[in-house]
Every structure is written in C-alpha cells, then in structure tokens.
Amino acid sequence: QVQLVESGGGSVQAGGSLRLSCAASGDTDSTDCMGWFRQTPGKEREGVAGIDSDGTTSYADSVKGRFTISKDNAKNTLYLEMNSLKPEDTAMYYCAAQSSFGTKWAGCIFGYWGQGTQVTVSS
Numbered sequence: 001q002v003q004l005v006e007s008g009g010g011s012v013q014a015g016g017s018l019r020l021s022c023a024a025s026g027d028t029d030s031t032d033c034m035g036w037f038r039q040t041p042g043k044e045r046e047g048v049a050g051i052d053s054d055g056t057t058s059y060a061d062s063v064k065g066r067f068t069i070s071k072d073n074a075k076n077t078l079y080l081e082m083n084s085l086k087p088e089d090t091a092m093y094y095c096a097a098q099s100s101f102g103t104k105w106a107g108c109i110f111g112y113w114g115q116g117t118q119v120t121v122s123s
Contacts, residue, residue: 009117
C-alpha cells in the first residue's frame with residue numbers, strides 16, 4: 001500500500017505560479033512511476049505529468065513548457081511546478097503512484113491516489 005498526501009493548491013491569477021507537493025509513504029519502493037492528474041466537474045480525470053524511476057518525464061500537450069514534474073527520492077516527495085497558469089488549468093489536482101491495476105497513462109498504470117488539492121486560476 002502507498003499513501004499520498006497533496007498540498008500546495010490555492011487560488012492565483014492568470015500568469016501566476018503554484019507548486020504542488022505530494023508526500024508519499026508506505027511501500028514506495030514498489031512504485032516505479034508517479035504522476036499528476038487533474039479533474040474538473042463533469043469531465044474525466046486527465047493525465048498532466050508523469051515521471052518514472054530513471055527520471056524520464058511525460059507531459060500532456062496542454063501543459064508542456066509551463067509545468068515541470070520532479071521528485072525528491074530522499075524525501076519521498078513528488079512536485080509539480082506550474083507556471084504561466086491559465087484559467088483552463090483550474091481543476092482538482094491528484095497525485096498518483098504506480099500499481100498493478102488502475103488508470104493507464106504515459107506507459108504507467110496508476111492505482112494509488114491522493115485526496116486531491118484544488119487549483120483555481122482567475123482571469
């Protein structure tokens with residue numbers, strides 16, 4: 001089992017920045033990849049960024065060049081640096097970790113999820 005706790009969400013004006021954090025605990029050695037997803041009411045959850053065990057990253061086209069995913073293995077913490085935020089980035093953001101079953105995105109199956117942190121970008 002892996003437990004994930006996100007933090008760092010909030011409200012910001014368009015063009016601003018936020019950094020999300022995700023503290024992982026439990027059987028983290030079993031997770032080769034981690035990622036960030038987001039969801040707005042009435043829409044399916046979508047992959048935003050992913051990172052695997054060798055540091056290879058993947059991004060949704062909508063956030064390429066603006067968002068950066070990183071991981072501090074010593075702290076078991078995943079980050080998402082979000083710059084040049086747009087109103088369409090408004091969503092609940094979820095941290096996710098690899099599991100045997102779940103949502104497949106960017107070559108990884110994500111089955112562990114955090115509780116989410118809200119990001120609101122105003123125009």
